[in-house]
Amino acid sequence: MNTKYIDLINQTFDFPQEEFDLKNKTLAFHGINLMELVEQYGAPLKFTYLPQISNNIQRAKQWFAKAIENNNxxxxxxxxxxxxxxxxxxxxxxxxxxxxxxxxxxxxxxxxxxxxxxxxxxxxxxxxxxxxxxxxxxxxxxxxxxxxxxxxxxxxxxxxxxxxxxxxxxxxxxxxxxxxxxxxxxxxxxxxxxxxxxxxxxxxxxxxxxxxxxxxxxxxxxxxxxxxxxxxxxxxxxxxxxxxxxxxxxxxxxxxxxxxxxxxxxxxxxxxxxxxxxxxxxxxxxxxxxxxxxxxxxxxxxxxxxGSFTVGESGGAIYEVLYQKQQNDREKWNMINSSFITTLPDTWAINKRFVMLPINRWQDSYERVLLGGLTCDSDDYYNSEQHMNAIYLPKYNKDKPLYIGFFNTGAYQETIGGFGGLQHCLIPSPKHLLIDRDAEGNLTTTLFSEQQKSEDLLKILGYNN
Known part of the structure; x- marks a missing residue:
C-alpha cells in the first residue's frame, strides 16, 4: 500500500522539482540540506537563500530581452x-x-x-x-x-x-x-x-x-x-x-x-x-x-x-511540531514552536498560502492536521494548502520529532511582522540565516540575527532602561 508521505506527494505532484528534492530521505531546498540546518541552528529558524534573488532577476531580464527581439x-x-x-x-x-x-x-x-x-x-x-x-x-x-x-x-x-x-x-x-x-x-x-x-x-x-x-x-x-x-x-x-x-x-x-x-x-x-x-x-x-x-x-x-518576484522565492521558515491536540473526532492540531501571526503575518492578515512541506519523516505514514501557533489568539493557525483544502503531514509521534518548512516567504513578512520589535504575546522572533554560494558554488551560511531574548523585549517595553 502507498501510505507513506512520499507516496502522497508523488501521487499528487511532479516531484522532485527544480528547487525541491530529497537528500538522504529529508528535504533539500536549492541543494540546501535543511535537516543539517536544523541540527546546527535549531528551530524555529528563518533563512534567506541569496542566489535566488539574482536567479529571478536574470530570468525576467531574459524574458523581456527575448520578447523585445521577437517583436522587433x-x-x-x-x-x-x-x-x-x-x-x-x-x-x-x-x-x-x-x-x-x-x-x-x-x-x-x-x-x-x-x-x-x-x-x-x-x-x-x-x-x-x-x-x-x-x-x-x-x-x-x-x-x-x-x-x-x-x-x-x-x-x-x-x-x-x-x-x-x-x-x-x-x-x-x-x-x-x-x-x-x-x-x-x-x-x-x-x-x-x-x-x-x-x-x-x-x-x-x-x-x-x-x-x-x-x-x-x-x-x-x-x-x-x-x-x-x-x-x-x-x-x-x-x-x-x-x-x-x-x-x-x-x-x-x-x-x-x-x-x-x-x-x-x-x-x-x-x-x-x-x-x-x-x-x-x-x-x-x-x-x-x-x-x-x-x-x-x-x-x-x-x-x-x-518586489515579491525578486525576493519572495529566496526566503523560508522552519518550525518544530511540539505537540498534537485532538480537539474533537476530526480535528487534530499540530502545535508549532512559534507563531504564524508574528513570523508569517500574511497567513493571518490576507490568508496567503506558501509552499509547506515537512523537512523529515517522508517515509512515514501521514494524517490530516491543522497547524496552530503559540499565541493565545484563535486566529493563529494555518489550515489548508493552495492546491487542496487540507494539510497532510507525517503522523505525529512524540518520540520522533517532526520539522516543517514554509518556503518562498522572503517578501514582506519581516517588515509586516515588525522585525526586531515587539511580537504578539511576546513570542520572540526566530534566528535568521543568510545562505549564499562562494565562487566555487559551495554553500556558505552566516547568522544574520539571533532569536530575540527576554531582555530585548523588556527594553522595548521600558522595563530595562
Whole structure:
C-alpha cells in the first residue's frame, strides 16, 4: 500500500522539482540540506537563500530581452526592485549585482538610496522611481536627491498637489511620471485605486500643470493593478486603457518616453503552481507595440517594478511540531514552536498560502492536521494548502520529532511582522540565516540575527532602561 508521505506527494505532484528534492530521505531546498540546518541552528529558524534573488532577476531580464527581439521592439527594458518588499541590506546588495534600478515608497527609502550611493552600489545613472503618497519629509528627501545631482530620479505624481510641493524644493528642472488610478477587480470593496490620478483626468492634468511648465519634464506613465500581472480579461482590459492614455499623452508630450507597467508577477505558492511568464511578457510587449503602431507613436521604454518576484522565492521558515491536540473526532492540531501571526503575518492578515512541506519523516505514514501557533489568539493557525483544502503531514509521534518548512516567504513578512520589535504575546522572533554560494558554488551560511531574548523585549517595553 502507498501510505507513506512520499507516496502522497508523488501521487499528487511532479516531484522532485527544480528547487525541491530529497537528500538522504529529508528535504533539500536549492541543494540546501535543511535537516543539517536544523541540527546546527535549531528551530524555529528563518533563512534567506541569496542566489535566488539574482536567479529571478536574470530570468525576467531574459524574458523581456527575448520578447523585445521577437517583436522587433524599439524600446529598452529596465528592471526595478521595490524596496518595500524587503529593505534589508543583504537583499539590496544581491539585487544590485544585476544592473537594476530602484523603486521607493516612502521618505526613509531615499536615505537607503543615498547610503547605497555612498557605497558605490548605485550611481546617478540608476533610475530611482518614487511612488507613494508624498508629504513633507518624502518630498524633502526626493528634492535633496535631485538637487545633489541624481539625474534619473523620477518622482511619480500621485495627486494634484505633489507637483507644486516638489517644485518648491527642487532647484532646477526635474523629471516626473504620473500614476494611473486603475480600476479594481469587481470583487474588490472599492471601484478605483486610491493611488494615482484617474484615466480621464491625466491628459487635463498634464495640460494644466505640466505642458507649459518649463521646470518639469514628463517622462513616464505608471500603470499598476493590485492583483498583479495575470492572464485574464481584467488585466488585458486595464492594460489597453492604460495604453490609450499613453498614446494620447505621447501625441502632445514629446518628452514622454517610458511606460511603467508596475509589477505583480506571481511567485510559486504550491507544488502545483503553473504560470507561463515567457508568454505573458511576450504578449505584453506585443500589445504595447500594436497599440502604439495603430496610433502612430513611438513605443515606450518599458519599466517593471518587481518586489515579491525578486525576493519572495529566496526566503523560508522552519518550525518544530511540539505537540498534537485532538480537539474533537476530526480535528487534530499540530502545535508549532512559534507563531504564524508574528513570523508569517500574511497567513493571518490576507490568508496567503506558501509552499509547506515537512523537512523529515517522508517515509512515514501521514494524517490530516491543522497547524496552530503559540499565541493565545484563535486566529493563529494555518489550515489548508493552495492546491487542496487540507494539510497532510507525517503522523505525529512524540518520540520522533517532526520539522516543517514554509518556503518562498522572503517578501514582506519581516517588515509586516515588525522585525526586531515587539511580537504578539511576546513570542520572540526566530534566528535568521543568510545562505549564499562562494565562487566555487559551495554553500556558505552566516547568522544574520539571533532569536530575540527576554531582555530585548523588556527594553522595548521600558522595563530595562
Amino acid at each position: 521592439y524599439a524600446g529598452k527594458y529596465n528592471y526595478c526592485y521595490c524596496t518595500k518588499s524587503s529593505h534589508f541590506k543583504h537583499v539590496l546588495n544581491e539585487a544590485l549585482k544585476n544592473d537594476i534600478h530602484i523603486e521607493t515608497s516612502s521618505a526613509f527609502d531615499i536615505d537607503i538610496v543615498e547610503a547605497l550611493k555612498a557605497e558605490g552600489k548605485i550611481t546617478d545613472e540608476t533610475f530611482v522611481i518614487s511612488n507613494g503618497f508624498k508629504r513633507a519629509q518624502y518630498v524633502t528627501n526626493i528634492a535633496r536627491l535631485i538637487n545633489n545631482g541624481h539625474k534619473n530620479a523620477i518622482p511619480i505624481i500621485d495627486n494634484y498637489e505633489e507637483l507644486e510641493l516638489l517644485s518648491e524644493e527642487i532647484n532646477d528642472t526635474f523629471k516626473v511620471g504620473i500614476r494611473i488610478a486603475s480600476e479594481e477587480e469587481p470583487k474588490f470593496e472599492f471601484y478605483t485605486s486610491r493611488l494615482g490620478i484617474g484615466y480621464k483626468n491625466i491628459v487635463p492634468f498634464y495640460k494644466s500643470q505640466i505642458q507649459n511648465n518649463k521646470k518639469v519634464e514628463l517622462k513616464m506613465l505608471h500603470f499598476f493593478i493590485n492583483t498583479g500581472i495575470r492572464d485574464n480579461a481584467y488585466y488585458w482590459n486595464e492594460l489597453t486603457k492604460c495604453l490609450k492614455v499613453y498614446t494620447s499623452l505621447k501625441k502632445i508630450c514629446p518628452s514622454l518616453d517610458s511606460l511603467n507597467i508596475g509589477g505583480g508577477f506571481p511567485i510559486k505558492n504550491s507544488l502545483a503552481f503553473e504560470f507561463d511568464y515567457e508568454y505573458m511578457v511576450d504578449e505584453i510587449v506585443n500589445q504595447i507595440k500594436l497599440v502604439c503602431d495603430e496610433e502612430g507613436v513611438d513605443v515606450p521604454n518599458i519599466f517593471t517594478e518587481f
